[in-house]
Ligand code: UD1
């Protein structure tokens with residue numbers, strides 16, 4: 001039996017091809033949702049729109065400090081894994097759900113498969129960096145999306161026999177949903193937008209939105225870019241960002257703020273944007289896959305493949321630097337997608353099927 005652990009928006013999206021593959025292969029599996037994300041538009045909407053089975057368990061842990069969230073998730077997972085006794089659990093990415101899921105499984109001597117292993121920003125002030133490192137080093141099967149992530153794991157002393165280069169399941173998710181999106185939703189029409197005549201923005205990283213000066217820098221930069229291009233800036237706002245903008249009493253006047261979108265709507269917004277400004281990990285990958293230029297509002301990235309192929313640039317949060325990068329990236333260019341051919345989920349599930357026999 002395979003235990004699939006997830007808890008946040010990107011995990012639901014990137015696990016969706018794995019869940020579908022388990023269904024297609026008729027495997028014995030269960031879904032354990034930690035409840036780290038719980039608002040409808042950060043959670044349920046993805047199960048509904050992507051036709052995913054409802055989780056077998058939901059720990060409903062909600063928000064909290066790192067220790068309290070991680071501790072609650074570990075307690076909940078321990079009791080479920082003790083009961084279900086899966087041969088292998090799968091975790092995806094770098095959230096607190098991943099850290100707690102893999103730690104709880106490791107202590108029960110249950111095998112762990114880490115999807116999206118080997119990513120490094122080399123910035124330990126990011127909570128995600130700690131989560132990735134710990135999870136990689138206690139995992140039994142490391143599903144590295146690229147050769148670069150494979151090499152990083154080997155460099156850290158991880159046995160190459162444990163590492164499988166699979167591509168990233170986000171490619172599977174984009175391929176599976178982009179056509180469905182065309183037939184099912186028309187968000188551009190709903191928002192009165194034209195293709196390539198708007199800029200898409202998302203940001204939510206703690207190190208950006210919880211720090212007043214950095215948040216202010218991003219907002220000022222967005223306003224400069226809006227004035228320069230005279231194009232609408234569409235901003236599906238993450239709840240954390242909304243909370244912090246309210247707290248610091250900043251204004252987003254002139255920016256087209258909308259609620260977080262479902263994956264089909266969001267893919268459409270992304271694919272048709274002139275360019276994207278973001279601090280999201282998933283968006284750096286998806287823009288690369290969709291052929292849309294990306295400007296990352298950070299000083300570093302654990303997705304260096306996107307810098308290497310030229311789909312992405314690092315701008316940080318200085319308003320003028322953001323504007324200068326925006327002026328440069330609009331030039332038409334193309335690149336190869338380094339994240340695989342959309343068969344990651346099958347490769348991952350095939351490995352799990354073998355070990356859970
Ligand atoms: C988490 C992950 C981050 C990931 C992001 C994806 C960690 C440490 N962080 O960050 O790596 O990129 O998810 O979106 O695991 N909130 C709601 N509704 C929700 C969820 C959150 O209102 O459904 C609000 C709460 O005010 C909460 C805040 O957002 O305090 C932050 O939520 P949390 O899950 O702690 O971290 P994220 O910033 O979402």
Ligand code: UDP
Pocket residue numbers: 009010013202204236237259260261262263264266267279280281282283286
């Ligand atoms: N996403 C979405 N609706 C939105 C914003 C993002 O469906 O309004 C999707 C996006 O396509 C990507 C994932 O959510 O697949 C990224 O999640 P997020 O940026 O929250 O997390 P990160 O990738 O940074 O961990």
